[in-house]
Amino acid sequence: MREPTSLADAAHMARAVELAALGRGTTSPNPVVGCVVLDASGEVAGEGFHAFAGGPHAEVVALAAAGERARGGTAYVTLEPCAHTGRTGPCAEALLVAGVTRVVVAVADPNPQASGGAQRLRARGVEVEVGLLADEAERVNEEWLTFVRLGRPFVTWKFAATLDGRSAAADGTSQWITSPEARADVHRLRAQADAIVAGIGTVLADDPHLTARPAESGGGLAGHAVRRPPLRVVVDSDGRTPLTARVLDAAAPTLLALADDADSPLEDGRAEGLPALAGVEVVRLARMQGGLDLHGLLKHLASRHVVSVFLEGGPTLAGAFVREGLVDRVVGYLAPAFLGEGGAALGPAGASTIADTHRLEFQEISPIGPDLRVTARPVPKEK
Incomplete structure (x- = not known):
């Protein structure tokens, strides 16, 4: 069974924030994002971060590392999984295909072109929680969030x-x-x-x-x-x-x-x-x-x-x-x-x-x- 405690959730999200920071300086004009995927028993199955603009997103990297172990598991993501197709496909769909049943998000995506991932996941029966370690995730991604929210x-x-x-x-x-x-x-x-x-x-x-x-x-x-x-x-x-x-x-x-x-x-x-x-x-x-x-x-x-x-x-x-x-x-x-x-x-x-x-x-x-x-x-x- 997956770990039920909020302390465990916080620890996994803190790791996702650490991973996101590894992309600072190379992802612009994209955000920095980190992801941790657990298997159905609550063990870490895969980790990833968005390393460069045009490259695979954090969720895709983590899911590739997890493989079949992602099915029935949980994904911790610092930014709401995208719901649009840009240079890469929508991460929300990648999570659905992988069979993840629970997604914990730190910060909702303020970009109207990419937001909606949480809603898309919920509509397909995935349990979605938003707001865990939001301050920490905002800080590591503050450049991009300022750019999107203020237009500068x-x-x-x-x-x-x-x-x-x-x-x-x-x-x-x-x-x-x-x-x-x-x-x-x-x-x-x-x-x-x-x-x-x-x-x-x-x-x-x-x-x-x-x-x-x-x-x-x-x-x-x-x-x-x-x-x-x-x-x-x-x-x-x-x-x-x-x-x-x-x-x-x-x-x-x-x-x-x-x-x-x-x-x-x-x-x-x-x-x-x-x-x-x-x-x-x-x-x-x-x-x-x-x-x-x-x-x-x-x-x-x-x-x-x-x-x-x-x-x-x-x-x-x-x-x-x-x-x-x-x-x-x-x-x-x-x-x-x-x-x-x-x-x-x-x-x-x-x-x-x-x-x-x-x-x-x-x-x-x-x-x-x-x-x-x-x-x-x-x-x-x-x-």
Whole structure:
């Protein structure tokens, strides 16, 4: 007989969440999903996760591992099994064919094109429960869930600073405030994102490459898919990006976000005396007070199936994102050092009084080499 206790159910779903996390960075624009299948006696018969877009879904992988043992068993899935046919068949149907009699789901699918799996299973006599470990499953899949629910990418703002909050010295130098270990960790996070966003100030000051080192990239199953390099996005209201900027090279595609009234020789990827710049595109956005329409930028990125954004802009751009309520997660690398003067990590963010403070809650604080990595999330403001 299958295990009847909620503790057993929770343990199996927790394992499914762990499995889902293995797909982070390689499934976009699809969600990360984990699945555990038990046989009729309650023993684990198969496990799986969605490893890459276009590949088999978690349920299919777990059912293949379970084989005939799935018949009469239970499946634990972090996201409601899909009911539509895309690049792969509907997972709800795969569960029915396998003879699974009970399905435990953590999070209902908010995508109207794919939802309905639970209803389809129930209609065929399968016992379906929804909501077990929903918070944990939401957290591991937060990028995709934000993308579907809000129609924009999930935004992570990363910064590096001294303990007194300085991201650059008084003379403008900023390399390197943090350690090699912290910088390697940044490349790991970059590689998991669909787009890396920086402002023109950062491009002019540091000439960054905005790429993820291949040795640091990862997530999911090695060898199953070639992860596309993150799209490089430069927020450049007035079209000041130099033609020699490293962000315009062929290492990765680049999108220049310009004001709709700005002049730029890079329009349509052309420049005087130069052939079309391969992989460079331009998007025109409305000029807003203090910069560009960031909501419009994120909407455009969503139309390109960009699910997650890694924001590495300077203090001005970061402040604008925070002010507009467009930062979903903050990852700060704090070096055990003081400067006492120099540039702050965050510019004006619309908090002129204590009552307007942007409050955060810590999620994780961990050592990275000699530095600290602090992960925090905005606390929704009371209306």
